[in-house]
Amino acid sequence: MAAGSVQLVLVCAPALSADQVNTVDQQVCPAVGGQSFHLQQQQAYVLAPESAGYMDSIAQPFDYTAAAGFWGLAFTTIITLWLVSHGSGAIVNFLRRS
Template identity: 60%
Template sequence: MVAGSVQTIAVCGPAFGAINVAGRSISCGTDVNGNPLYVTTMQAYVLDPSSAAYIDAIAQPFDYVQAAGFWGLAFTTIISLWLVSHGAGAIVNFVRRA
């Protein structure tokens, strides 16, 4: 499933690689320090609108509470299985030695 494509886009940035029209760069404002910004191009991976919901769903922050719950369940399950198998082994050894 393709989520997007690589496209050339126009952005407002420093003078490096500025787009020239009639020998002049196109100004688009200034930055915080007062340095001039010009229209430049760059390649970017642009998402397809139909896949935006999928990307947003998987880009959620890590939930430590849910992860701790899964880890606790897994740890409890492993310890329980070990205790059951240890008890079964004790019973088998008792029957074998009787």
């Protein structure tokens, strides 16, 4: 399922000179601080409203506390497995020598 679609949108782009601006541009994009704007068509990827929850969930900041918990569990598991196998190897070597 697509999260959105490609659509044409209108944006107010800064005008390089005042002669580029017509009356429609002035009505839709009013001048701010002496800078005039004109309407410009641009292709954009617009998100669908039903995918907003998914996008918000993946845009969350990285949770270092949860990552530290997972890393600690994995590290403890590896060390425990190594100690068990090392002890088992010592017992097998002891039985082999006797």
